[in-house]
Amino acid sequence: MKRTLVSLLAAITLLGTAYVQTRDEFNGGFSLQWSWKLPDNDPFCTLFDNAVSFGGSSMTIQTRDGGMFQQFNGHKNVPTLRVSGNIPEEWYIETVFRTDWSTVPVVFYTQAGIVITTGAKNYFQVLITRDATWQTETVNGSTNSEQDDNFAWGERVTNTWSPDADWMGLRIERVGGEDPHIVLKFRHSGTDGWIEYDGFNGGRYYPDSPFYQHIMNMLSQGARIGVYTDNACGCGLAQPFEFDYFETNLPLLPTGDVDANGIVDDADLLAVLFAFGATGDCLDEDVNLDGTVDDADLLAVLFNFGAGG
Numbered sequence: 001m002k003r004t005l006v007s008l009l010a011a012i013t014l015l016g017t018a019y020v021q022t023r024d025e026f027n028g029g030f031s032l033q034w035s036w037k038l039p040d041n042d043p044f045c046t047l048f049d050n051a052v053s054f055g056g057s058s059m060t061i062q063t064r065d066g067g068m069f070q071q072f073n074g075h076k077n078v079p080t081l082r083v084s085g086n087i088p089e090e091w092y093i094e095t096v097f098r099t100d101w102s103t104v105p106v107v108f109y110t111q112a113g114i115v116i117t118t119g120a121k122n123y124f125q126v127l128i129t130r131d132a133t134w135q136t137e138t139v140n141g142s143t144n145s146e147q148d149d150n151f152a153w154g155e156r157v158t159n160t161w162s163p164d165a166d167w168m169g170l171r172i173e174r175v176g177g178e179d180p181h182i183v184l185k186f187r188h189s190g191t192d193g194w195i196e197y198d199g200f201n202g203g204r205y206y207p208d209s210p211f212y213q214h215i216m217n218m219l220s221q222g223a224r225i226g227v228y229t230d231n232a233c234g235c236g237l238a239q240p241f242e243f244d245y246f247e248t249n250l251p252l253l254p255t256g257d258v259d260a261n262g263i264v265d266d267a268d269l270l271a272v273l274f275a276f277g278a279t280g281d282c283l284d285e286d287v288n289l290d291g292t293v294d295d296a297d298l299l300a301v302l303f304n305f306g307a308g309g
């Protein structure tokens, strides 16, 4: 009987670990501690050229020229959250976004989605892409990856479809149990909810695959996860991608952890007090990333005091 109770408690604890969910609805601004910084990228602070705006419940990022491609590393407007702590056996990252594809020229690659990265030299992206190769108005799922600036064109991972201006979703998920793997999922107005990538050329990664190992290595090294937009053309195309929400169950640095040491304490409080009144795009003390260090940031630290400890 006692053993049963212990097993039950252990099971509940495991469930609790697996289902901790963090979601930012982008309600007029960030509710989680995002950062515009991207290591190995120039500029380090990627917020650029008024390309980002918030609606009542969404964030819009307009594409800007620049990329992380090989040694180029000049991408713009990449918001990310820091992964910190033990990675659960089963995890996921998902986002939902839309754009008016009718304004995207068929001659340029244009894409948006999820990025997992430790910096501009190392990343994995899953995207919905208008592929300029075919010069048609279709889109498809795709992936890109880079290790130490060595680009690996992931692959086209779905069949093409004709997009509309409706919401589209991307989800990257690790399935545990006896057959652990990472799977990519997507949704759009032509699917019935989330569906597994249709296996055009992949979309499932098993432990012996380089992409699987790359993703898991990055996550164990305090990776950043976030959303990504790209016109991939150097042509000045400012295509707006509107993100509805971003959600994950991966453990993140606690909100208010200004010095990113994993705990919200006096050091973070003092940092905000000393920076009080400062303005700028990428200040660590600007917890809500609205460009000013003020009461809102101080309150964020106070409300989360002790978190992560």
Ligand SMILES: [Ca+2]
Binding pocket: 068, 069, 070, 071, 072, 073, 120, 121, 122, 146, 149
């Ligand atoms: Ca690169």
Ligand SMILES: [Ca+2]
Binding pocket: 256, 257, 258, 259, 260, 261, 262, 263, 264, 265, 267, 268
């Ligand atoms: Ca701290």
Ligand SMILES: [Ca+2]
Binding pocket: 286, 287, 288, 289, 290, 291, 292, 293, 294, 296, 297
């Ligand atoms: Ca602020």
